[in-house]
Amino acid sequence: MADSDGESLYEGKEYIPMDEKLDKWADVEPIEQYTQENDPGVCKIDYTPGFEEAMRYFRALLNSNEISRRMLELTQVVIKVNYGCYTAWYIRRKCLDEIGTEEDWQNEIKYLNKIGIALEKNYQIWHHRRCIVQKLNDPSNEKQFMEGILKSDDKNYHAWSYRIWFIKYFNLFDGEMEFIEKMIQDNPVNNSAWSYRYFLVNHTKEFGKETVEQEIQYAFQQIKDYKLDNEAPWVYIRGFLAKTDEEAKRSQRPNSSAKRIIITDFPFVKETCLQMLKDYEEGAHGYRFINILLLDYLIGEGLKEEANEVIDKLATVYDPIRENYWKYRKIS
Amino acid sequence: MASLSESLKDLQELIAEFYELADYTPLGAKEYNEKDMCNIDKGTHAQFALNNILSLNYGYQSVDSGSPWLPYWLTNILEITMNPIEELPSVLRKKLTKFLKNLHNDESGGFRGQISLQSHIASTYGGLMAIVNIGTEEAYQIIDKQKMKEFLTEVFCKVKQEPSSTLKSSEMKVGENGAYIMHENGEYDLRACYCALIIADILGFLPDPDLTEGMSDLIASCQTYEGGIACNPYGEAHAGYTYCGLSCMILLGEVDKLNLDRLIEWAVNRQLEMEGGFNGRINKLVDSCYNFWMGAIFEMVDMATKGKANIDGQWLCSQLALQGYSIFCCQSSEGGFKDKPRKGVDVYHTMYALAGTSICQHKSHFHQKKVEEISEENKEDDPELSEGDDFDEVCILSKNYNNLLARLSPIYNARMCLVKKAKEFYKEN
Numbered sequence: 001m002a003d004s005d006g007e008s009l010y011e012g013k014e015y016i017p018m019d020e021k022l023d024k025w026a027d028v029e030p031i032e033q034y035t036q037e038n039d040p041g042v043c044k045i046d047y048t049p050g051f052e053e054a055m056r057y058f059r060a061l062l063n064s065n066e067i068s069r070r071m072l073e074l075t076q077v078v079i080k081v082n083y084g085c086y087t088a089w090y091i092r093r094k095c096l097d098e099i100g101t102e103e104d105w106q107n108e109i110k111y112l113n114k115i116g117i118a119l120e121k122n123y124q125i126w127h128h129r130r131c132i133v134q135k136l137n138d139p140s141n142e143k144q145f146m147e148g149i150l151k152s153d154d155k156n157y158h159a160w161s162y163r164i165w166f167i168k169y170f171n172l173f174d175g176e177m178e179f180i181e182k183m184i185q186d187n188p189v190n191n192s193a194w195s196y197r198y199f200l201v202n203h204t205k206e207f208g209k210e211t212v213e214q215e216i217q218y219a220f221q222q223i224k225d226y227k228l229d230n231e232a233p234w235v236y237i238r239g240f241l242a243k244t245d246e247e248a249k250r251s252q253r254p255n256s257s258a259k260r261i262i263i264t265d266f267p268f269v270k271e272t273c274l275q276m277l278k279d280y281e282e283g284a285h286g287y288r289f290i291n292i293l294l295l296d297y298l299i300g301e302g303l304k305e306e307a308n309e310v311i312d313k314l315a316t317v318y319d320p321i322r323e324n325y326w327k328y329r330k331i332s
Numbered sequence: 333m334a335s336l337s338e339s340l341k342d343l344q345e346l347i348a349e350f351y352e353l354a355d356y357t358p359l360g361a362k363e364y365n366e367k368d369m370c371n372i373d374k375g376t377h378a379q380f381a382l383n384n385i386l387s388l389n390y391g392y393q394s395v396d397s398g399s400p401w402l403p404y405w406l407t408n409i410l411e412i413t414m415n416p417i418e419e420l421p422s423v424l425r426k427k428l429t430k431f432l433k434n435l436h437n438d439e440s441g442g443f444r445g446q447i448s449l450q451s452h453i454a455s456t457y458g459g460l461m462a463i464v465n466i467g468t469e470e471a472y473q474i475i476d477k478q479k480m481k482e483f484l485t486e487v488f489c490k491v492k493q494e495p496s497s498t499l500k501s502s503e504m505k506v507g508e509n510g511a512y513i514m515h516e517n518g519e520y521d522l523r524a525c526y527c528a529l530i531i532a533d534i535l536g537f538l539p540d541p542d543l544t545e546g547m548s549d550l551i552a553s554c555q556t557y558e559g560g561i562a563c564n565p566y567g568e569a570h571a572g573y574t575y576c577g578l579s580c581m582i583l584l585g586e587v588d589k590l591n592l593d594r595l596i597e598w599a600v601n602r603q604l605e606m607e608g609g610f611n612g613r614i615n616k617l618v619d620s621c622y623n624f625w626m627g628a629i630f631e632m633v634d635m636a637t638k639g640k641a642n643i644d645g646q647w648l649c650s651q652l653a654l655q656g657y658s659i660f661c662c663q664s665s666e667g668g669f670k671d672k673p674r675k676g677v678d679v680y681h682t683m684y685a686l687a688g689t690s691i692c693q694h695k696s697h698f699h700q701k702k703v704e705e706i707s708e709e710n711k712e713d714d715p716e717l718s719e720g721d722d723f724d725e726v727c728i729l730s731k732n733y734n735n736l737l738a739r740l741s742p743i744y745n746a747r748m749c750l751v752k753k754a755k756e757f758y759k760e761n
Contacts, residue, residue, distance in 0.1 A: 033447055040431035042424070043402045045388045051396075059448040084397040087449040090517050093502035127519035131504055137497035155616065157563070157570065164566050169495065191558075191614035195568035198557050202566065231601065231614045239557025251591050254549040256565070258557070320359055321608075325600040325648040328641065 024070055030056035031063060051081045058088065067091075067098045076111075089124045093131055108132050113145055117152050126158045130165060139170040154183065155192045164199055173204050188222050191232040198239060202258045212240045212261050213268075220272055228276075229286030234293065241266070243299045263300040270297045288318040304331050343617060346673050347607050350660045358608035361652035364730050370659045372689070372735040373667075374413040377682065380667025381409035384679055385424070391678070397445040398452070400435050400459030403428050405683040407465035411747050412686045412737050417465055429471045432459050440486070441479030451483055452515045457527035460534060464746050464754045472757045477535055484528055484543055487513050489520065508564065510546025521563040522554060526576035529583050530744060534751065535758045538583070548586035551577045555590055558614065559598030569598055571612035571625040578632050579743050587636040596641065596648060599629050603649050609657035609672075610649075610688075619671045620662040621681050623654060623688020628742035631691055635742075639698025646727055651692040655729040658689045687745055690737035693726050700725065 033055065034040075047055075054077045061071050072095040078088040096104055112129050119125045133139055142163075149159045167173060177200055183193040197215075205211045219233035242248035242260035251260045263269060273294040280287060291310050298307040308331055315326035351357055354369045364370070385406050395401060407417050407428070417425060435443050436459070442451035443459035463471045489507035493499075507513045507520035512528045514520065525547055532538050553565045554577060560569025561577035574595065581587045602610045602622065610622035630647035634640070641648055662669045662685055668677030669685035728735055741748040 031448070034434075038430070038434050040427050040434060042385050042427040043388060043399065043406070043431050045392045045396060045399075046390045047393060047396075048390050051390075051393055055446075062448050082393065082396060084394060085449065086397060086445065086452065086515060086518060090450065090502060090515075093500075093517065097500040097502045123514075123519055127506075130506065130519075131501040131517075134495060134504065135497055135499075135501040155613070157568065157613075161563055161567050189615045191616075192568050194614075195556065195558070195562075199566040235558050235598075235614060247591070247593075251594070253555060253565075254553045254589075256553060319605075321603060321605045321650050321653060322600050322648075324643040324646055324650070325596070327643050328648055 025057065028057060028060050031059040032056060033059075048081070054078045054081050055085075058085075062087070062091070067095050069095075069099060071095055072099070072104075079115075083119050083122050084124065086124050089128045093128065096132075105132070105136060109136070109141055113141070116145060117148060120149055120153060120156055120159065123158065126162050130162065133166065134169070139166050139172060142166050143172075150183070154187055154190050157192070160192045160196055163196070168203070173200070176200050177204070184222065188226040189230050189232060191235075194232045194236045198236065198258075202256065207257060207259050207261075209261060209265060213266060215240060216266065216269065227286065228280055228284055228289065231289065234286075234289040237269075238293060238296060241269075241296060243296050263297050270294065273297065282317070288314060291318055299331075307331055340617060343672060344606050347618075347657075347661055350673065351656075354660050356656055356660060358605065358650065358653035358656055361608070361650065361656050361729060364652070364656070367730045367732045370656070370730050370732055370735070372659060372663065372737070373665070374415075374735075374737070376665070376667040377669075377686065378410055378413045378415040380677070380682065381406045381413075381679075383667075385428070388679075395680075397449060398455050398458065399446050400432060400443045400455045400462060402458075402679065403431060403462035404458045404465065405679045407462055408683050408746065409679070409686060411465055411750070412683075412690050412740065414738050418467060425466055425468060426470070428462065428466055429468065429474065432462055432466075432471065433474050435459060436474050436476070437483070438476065438479070441476060441481070441483035450515045452518070453484075453487055453512055453524050453527045453531075454514060456480075456483070457530055460531055461744070461746055464534065464744075464750050467750055467753060469757065472754060472761070475535070475758075477758065477761075480531065480535060481537060481543075484512075484532060484537070487515065487518075487524070488528070488543055489513065490542070490545060508546075508550055510544075510548075510550035511564075522551065522561065522573045522576040522580070523563075525551065525580050529580050533583055534744075534755055536755065544584060548581060548584050548589050551580055551586075552589040555595065559591070559594030559596075561590075561595070568613060571602060571610065571622045571629075574599070575625045575629055578629060578636070582632060582636055582743060592633060592636060595629075596633050599626060599633070600648055602626050603653065607657055607661075608650070608653035609661070610654070617672065618657065619681075620658060620669055620685035620688070621671060622684075623658060623686075624684040624691065624745065625688075627654060627688035627691040628745070631694075631696070631742040634696050634698065639696055639701075642696040642699055645695035645699030645725065647692070647696075649692070651727045652729050654692045655689055655735075658685050659729065659735075686737060687740055690740050691742055693728055693735070693737055694739050695725055695727055 058074055058078045061074060071091060075088045075092040078085050096108060109132060146159060146163055149156060167176060180193055180197045180200060201211060201215060216237050219237045222233045223230060240260060241263040242251060243263060248260045248262060273290050276290045291314055295307055295310045298310065311326050311329055315323050355366060356364050410417055434447060437444050437451040440451055442456040444450065445452045445455040463474060489505060489509060489511045492509040493505045502517050504517060505513060511520045512524035514524050532543050537543060554561045556562050556569045558569040561574040562568055562570060563573045581590055604611060604618050607618040609618040609620060610626035611618050612622045630649050634642045661673050664670060664677045668682045670677050671681045726736060738747055740746060741751060744751045
């Protein structure tokens with residue numbers, strides 16, 4: 001399980017028990033999780049003392065609907081030991097809304113920056129950040145913050161979703177294409193980056209033949225420069241293409257200008273595949289991907305027999321783990 | 333970023349060592365015949381679940397705010413390993429019921445993630461599924477149906493709220509039209525849609541446009557160029573969200589809004605040739621929780637195509653290779669499963685590893701029908717509603733039939749007989 005002590009968040013700062021700060025908490029009657037009456041005696045977690053104590057006080061203030069400065073402080077203690085506690089994050093927003101000074105709001109972003117990397121996999125902190133940034137109507141910290149996060153994990157799912165949100169919401173598309181080219185160059189197997197590139201194309205370019213051809217050439221180049229066995233650019237290429245008109249139509253997503261273009265509009269795709277089949281050895285890792293793209297083209301051309309030959313080879317030689325799938329794809 | 337490729341290489345080497353010790357390869361799974369090497373120790377895993385019902389170590393603090401999930405995961409492990417809850421001492425069932433009752437929100441409906449917190453849709457799903465597994469009237473009665481409907485209505489995004497910085501940060505409702513948010517002022521994504529729809533379905537609220545309008549279009553717009561489904565529009569396809577999205581589309585009867593061919597293609601490629609298990613996104617590492625999130629997708633696409641997406645009853649992945657990954661790489665001799673070698677076991681991975689293994693031991697109901705030439709019209713419409721525990725035609729690594737696990741519904745991730753029983757109760761009450 002993940003480290004839930006949260007100690008790593010506040011290196012060097014000792015946790016101070018509540019009862020040593022008597023003046024502030026003297027009037028609070030902490031609430032136990034279970035009374036003798038409602039204790040079920042099952043599924044009980046062996047909590048650490050700091051965790052249990054923070055929650056006892058938090059329950060007490062929650063039950064009296066307290067929105068105050070000490071509640072704002074308490075949520076920070078709760079988040080430190082129990083970052084998944086979504087109500088603590090919610091109450092934090094409530095406190096900021098009700099009693100937050102200009103300084104509190106600015107400090108909130110600093111606080112989130114500070115604990116951001118330690119909580120990069122936590123759902124609540126990303127949502128909280130979105131609410132705060134939306135409220136402040138100021139995305140000026142966001143790209144820099146992202147840099148640290150993506151350095152720590154360049155496939156962080158929350159981070160990419162968040163980036164999609166703020167780039168769109170604040171219309172910050174300038175410089176994004178250069179950014180993503182660098183990300184892909186640094187780590188060509190990072191599919192999150194490829195996926196983000198598709199989002200950018202979708203929002204900054206016309207889905208015409210020219211754009212699609214450029215993107216396919218770009219992806220082919222990445223495969224050749226880096227490695228054949230990189231599923232991400234292969235899927236990226238095939239994401240722009242449809243085998244038939246019917247498929248192109250069926251792939252249209254609601255509220256989106258993205259579309260697939262008929263593969264046979266790009267004869268260079270077939271030529272490139274045929275050349276690659278010669279350039280690489282049959283046993284090469286990723287040889288299947290060349291065949292899969294070629295297969296799309298052959299189906300697009302209506303060459304049933306040739307397509308079935310490729311399917312048979314995939315089922316038996318190039319991609320036997322997916323034997324059942326290739327049998328399913330057999331054209332009758 | 334060399335370190336990422338290196339961690340993949342390390343992991344693959346480790347897995348290769350495990351397989352070598354067992355004289356096994358994923359590609360050779362069909363011919364594998366070392367029965368004694370590939371036992372699933374069901375009794376030990378059941379004991380692991382029981383031990384955790386009695387006490388959980390502090391590591392579970394990280395799921396404390398989703399505590400109704402715990403009895404669901406634990407009871408599901410017992411059900412999958414064929415230790416039915418109804419055979420547990422009734423005092424244990426009563427205690428589990430009490431645990432859930434404490435977490436029910438009597439004021440605004442649904443379940444809280446923990447005492448005093450707000451109601452949360454994922455915790456509500458976990459709590460309801462635990463109740464389904466416990467299966468007693470006392471447990472069913474915890475739920476206040478009227479309040480539940482109010483809670484669902486509260487967190488449903490019927491009309492998209494116009495974003496504005498004039499709103500208070502604690503009053504924003506950020507979901508797209510047709511989405512569910514997790515809790516008041518919480519985040520939205522397709523997990524919430526799935527949880528809400530399962531709840532509405534089991535409690536008999538469907539069809540109801542007030543709870544589902546716009547959802548199928550939202551899910552369709554989350555299908556990516558890769559073929560899988562993302563957490564929200566323009567994101568990256570992910571096993572968990574693809575599972576949630578596809579389940580919803582089946583329950584809504586709107587699978588046609590997806591490009592199913594591309595979804596299947598993306599799904600089959602999540603199985604890794606060397607590891608035998610699934611990853612959850614392109615170029616990510618194998619993880620046993622995807623046994624279920626991915627494995628269930630294969631049965632669901634077969635359901636969605638009315639039995640066309642199977643080969644002689646088998647799913648379009650390699651069911652045996654998936655079993656091999658679970659048994660040789662993730663199973664702990666002390667009970668429980670880990671996500672991958674060198675990790676520790678935990679309740680979450682144990683349940684989803686076992687659930688996916690079960691799905692991959694069984695075959696298509698449609699195929700069974702063909703074989704047995706069943707032509708009962710009433711079952712034809714609703715094949716997933718037939719109980720499959722009795723089918724003798726299964727797909728088990730090394731034909732080690734002692735390993736057979738209880739069959740689950742891929743949509744609910746529970747035994748179908750228990751789901752049916754709960755549905756019947758809520759229909760009447």
